[in-house]
Amino acid sequence: MKFSIQKDRFAQSVQDVLKAISSRTTIPILTGIKIDAGTEGIKLTGSDSDISIESFIPKEEEEILLADIKQTGSVVLNARFFNEIVKKLPSDTIEIEVISSFQTVIRSGQAEFNLNGLDPEEYPHLPRIEEEEVFTLPTDLLKAMVRQTVFAVSTSETRPILTGVNWRVENGVLSCIATDSHRLALRQAAVETMSGAEYNVVIPGKSLSELSKILDDSQDVVEIVITENQVLFRAKHLLFFSRLLEGNYPDTSRLIPTDSKTKLELNAKEFLQAIDRASLLAREGRNNVVKLSMIGEEMIEISSNSPEIGKVTEQVKSHAVEGEELKISFSAKYMMDALKALEGTEINIQFAGAMRPFVIRPQHDDSTLQLILPVRTY
């Protein structure tokens, strides 16, 4: 194997595949990054066996030479060192050559690194996915759907299925749902499927977070292939594989109340900042709880207190207060997470009583909602 390659592009690809590589793996070869020099370009692979990422650099793009492949071949190099070395190389081009028994020389400017490589034959094969069914999403929409749901997955392994996000495709609509059983996030969007295929799978939250970090903010489409135990996201020059979680995701549709006893309209930013201030003192308590109560037709009050430190109250204008008067307590953190996830400047909150879950939606947008279970304090 011998090639020279443009440094910045190569460094970016190394960064990307590095996101799949864990230093805590029990399989030594997976601490490495696999480099394949083929006749068409350079392929980099990283994997922790849950997530696998493949990044491809074509030898030429838009008539600009990116890589000059002198000899094809493969090697596996320690990912952590290789990444740090590539970033700090002095020249705009890098030459990489396997000289003997996986000994690899990296040359750039006057610097020459000689790394002990590993046998690429020992590197596990990535899942092979037969592409029968594909659906597509623009990259920015895919990232928004991940951002608006993934924060609500459970971080506890008590119910492993809740550490993932439930992705369902039915009647041309993709629904992404996450819940840790104290709150729930839902986002829907239309997708184009071939032959009306339907899916119901659970993707690990961690996989979706890493995917989101790698994808740029373009509107290029990402192709999504779902199989029995794997999902593949295919963007330009990038393949992202994740295993799926096994088991049945709970039916969350019954959780979302359909009736409403009290309704508020609020400016999202003002409300978020008031909750943030109230949470400063709430944080000292065990559960970070703030109280909300109505004090008139167009005003609510947010309050919290910590006996040792003090208390805080703040009035927030509501554009409309409808229905029964209400006092309710909830986690400031969950509310802030939910408000940050919603797009739009004005939000509605619908309460079905002080002990029932309540629903937060952006005004004039039915594609997304956030649900929070109240805390019993009154």
Place this chain on the structure above:
Amino acid sequence: MKFSIQKDRFAQSVQDVLKAISSRTTIPILTGIKIDAGTEGIKLTGSDSDISIESFIPKEEEEILLADIKQTGSVVLNARFFNEIVKKLPSDTIEIEVISSFQTVIRSGQAEFNLNGLDPEEYPHLPRIEEEEVFTLPTDLLKAMVRQTVFAVSTSETRPILTGVNWRVENGVLSCIATDSHRLALRQAAVETMSGAEYNVVIPGKSLSELSKILDDSQDVVEIVITENQVLFRAKHLLFFSRLLEGNYPDTSRLIPTDSKTKLELNAKEFLQAIDRASLLAREGRNNVVKLSMIGEEMIEISSNSPEIGKVTEQVKSHAVEGEELKISFSAKYMMDALKALEGTEINIQFAGAMRPFVIRPQHDDSTLQLILPVRTY
């Protein structure tokens, strides 16, 4: 006590005095920030008994009203909460009022915080310094002198005196010296003293680091008062007190070799980057050691290796190599620290032999030097 004050200016003062406050103090009142509203303005004080910081906000500055003091008085408030609250308040002005038994109300916009305060009478008095002798330095020069020396103090408490920087004033020259016994940093500058006073004190490295963070990058003068066990830095509206370390600082003048067997002239940035790359592999070893050897009249080679990972070699152009041929090993970290501390693009290194300390100086600048002890590997 009752006053209203401009938020941003107040928040900055709170931030400044917070640097003296430790949450791990054993004296509960020192977790607080002391607020004094006087007729001329608002004074904030923070202290961990080693460092004390006082920040003053005049009620008026350049004909702009900063504070409106309705009633003078004092209170002590929990520093951590108070800082977070002030930063997040909604309006441009804050009103602070002590209502009864140190209960303090903070109002801004629609938000109202009610904090449990502490009795200001219990707050320790700051050291009283009789200003007989003062010397002055421009703020930017003071910060440079700290930056170029403080990193070299010892982090071990084995010899507590070495955790400080030795400040000496003799014949109108201030010398700042720090050493951890493996390397030494020295910076000198002319100062104006009254009546030719001389000093020889040791200031804790931590105090100097915190001082540096608070001072802006102006050329305004800082007044420095040294007493038997305290040093006071006085800038505009800011007093910074630090205790001095007790004991005698070792005589470091004999450590600096006066003879030179080999001399190099190098570009500081090129040399630093080559050391940085070589250190990538050196870090795996216990001591982060790189080797330097001469390979001709105008070239040196930097190398390091880690048996498990691999090795690296790099050639760096030297504008002049004079004297005996040399192979020497040293800590990459110490060399990088030293090179970052030196200003100037070209540096000289003078070696007195592979086993003797060597000295790095900027070209054409005798006010500063960095000394490093080599590591025995050849």
